[in-house]
Amino acid sequence: MRCTLLEQELVLPSPLISFTPTWKGAEQVEIKIKRDDLIHPVISGNKWRKLSSLLNEIPQDTKGIVSFGGGFSNHIHALAYCCKGLSLPFTAIIRGDYNQHITPMLEDILAWGAQVVYVDRVTFKRRNDEDYLKALSRQFDGYSIIPEGGSHKNAIQGIANVVKEVEWDFDTILTPVASGATLAGVAQSLNTHQRAIGIAVLKGKGYLETLVESFVSPPRGNWHIEHGFHHGRYGKVSPELDRFCTDLFEEYKVPVEGVYSGKLFFALKAMLANRTFPKGHKILVLHTGGVQGARQKQPNNLKFT
Numbered sequence: 001m002r003c004t005l006l007e008q009e010l011v012l013p014s015p016l017i018s019f020t021p022t023w024k025g026a027e028q029v030e031i032k033i034k035r036d037d038l039i040h041p042v043i044s045g046n047k048w049r050k051l052s053s054l055l056n057e058i059p060q061d062t063k064g065i066v067s068f069g070g071g072f073s074n075h076i077h078a079l080a081y082c083c084k085g086l087s088l089p090f091t092a093i094i095r096g097d098y099n100q101h102i103t104p105m106l107e108d109i110l111a112w113g114a115q116v117v118y119v120d121r122v123t124f125k126r127r128n129d130e131d132y133l134k135a136l137s138r139q140f141d142g143y144s145i146i147p148e149g150g151s152h153k154n155a156i157q158g159i160a161n162v163v164k165e166v167e168w169d170f171d172t173i174l175t176p177v178a179s180g181a182t183l184a185g186v187a188q189s190l191n192t193h194q195r196a197i198g199i200a201v202l203k204g205k206g207y208l209e210t211l212v213e214s215f216v217s218p219p220r221g222n223w224h225i226e227h228g229f230h231h232g233r234y235g236k237v238s239p240e241l242d243r244f245c246t247d248l249f250e251e252y253k254v255p256v257e258g259v260y261s262g263k264l265f266f267a268l269k270a271m272l273a274n275r276t277f278p279k280g281h282k283i284l285v286l287h288t289g290g291v292q293g294a295r296q297k298q299p300n301n302l303k304f305t
């Protein structure tokens with residue numbers, strides 16, 4: 001299914017801007033930001049990159065789409081908007097019951113005509129199990145099922161397009177990591193002298209590496225993940241990180257949220273101060289979007305895993 005109508009709404013290629021913060025160590029290197037957050041106000045960043053591949057694979061005669069996510073999910077938000085544009089019924093299977101405390105994300109997708117099904121954590125955990133998916137296929141006869149985050153092998157090509165758009169010959173690219181699909185797609189498309197560094201947004205040493213490897217084939221040794229910047233867990237925004245996000249916007253007009261891009265830029269600042277990169281190094285920071293998720297603070301009792 002091609003979404004030519006939707007594509008007309010998108011800013012592609014996304015802007016590449018110079019970033020010259022007054023941070024310690026920044027004067028030694030050259031930094032540019034790939035502003036995928038500017039692709040579209042709703043179909044944001046890496047979620048569009050993934051969906052651009054996935055939606056192409058969906059049969060023309062599909063009766064609708066089912067997918068999974070949390071109550072703030074950027075993926076569900078982007079996908080619901082796409083489905084509205086394509087006049088396709090969409091069912092979002094959401095972890096937790098938000099009936100009593102609806103989120104801005106859920107309000108949007110309900111307004112766009114999505115059906116929302118709340119499931120408990122145990123059920124949500126089964127979202128990739130074969131028997132559960134078979135049962136869903138029977139329940140949603142003729143629908144296409146897209147995995148959480150749009151993170152599927154077939155989404156990798158869409159991510160690779162980000163790197164292809166960049167004409168600047170950077171040395172290192174920095175991207176946040178949750179499911180690992182974005183880092184995998186980026187690593188896949190690099191030239192031999194280039195390297196990717198993923199910033200883990202959740203506690204997952206070892207686990208995240210396995211996820212990335214499951215998407216990259218053949219395996220490439222051109223990436224690694226930094227695990228020191230998750231601030232405790234997925235969705236956890238420390239007061240320090242919160243302040244950092246506000247300052248980044250006020251000083252440099254780069255909008256970020258605390259779940260993904262805030263942790264990414266926070267890590268960049270720390271790595272510059274630690275002289276992680278050699279003098280003259282060219283660093284590309286991939287802003288993966290997702291600023292919609294910051295419209296309401298995540299409740300502290302929500303856990304990702």
Ligand SMILES: *Cc1c(COP(=O)(O)O)cnc(C)c1O
Pocket residue numbers: 045046047074075149151176177178179180181182183260261288289290291
């Ligand atoms: C989903 C998301 C990520 C994580 O991407 P993965 O491919 O799951 O690692 C990063 N940034 C933003 C803004 C996201 O919405």
